[in-house]
Amino acid sequence: MPSRTSSKAFLFSGLSTLLKLSLLFLALPTFARAQCEKKETTIDLVDCWNAELKKADAELNRVYQAALKRQQPPDTVKLRQAQRAWIGYRDAHCAAVSSLYKGGTIEPVILAHCRLTLTQQRTKEISDSYPAH
Secondary structure: OOOOOHHHHHHHHHHHHHHHHHHHHHHHHHHEEEEEOOOOOOHHHHHHHHHHHHHHHHHHOOOOOOHHOOOOOHHHHHHHHHHHHHHHHHHHHHHHHHOOOOOOOOHHHHHHHHHHHHHHHHHHHHHHHHHOO
């Protein structure tokens, strides 16, 4: 029979994970969240987030290409270097975060959400840093 202490630790761990997942979904963009929340299976949920990621990645590329066109050659080199470094960061960070759930059905959901969130943030960063004149 498990001890009271181990039962409490298990319950706390489960509640902690549930709270983290709840906060994760609250942080998602409203429209995408509403669309993807309707999905009933992990596979459908991952497919939905990956479809949203594809849209966000296309928007990032559009904003990035427009920013490149507005820069002088030395600055385009710096922006390209920054973007390549950011891609490496995004991929490494999201792999690290999702690995916390390694083997669980939520792992690919966490990975897709992380990539989506960081891609949307990066789009805003580029848009704010390299505004159209």
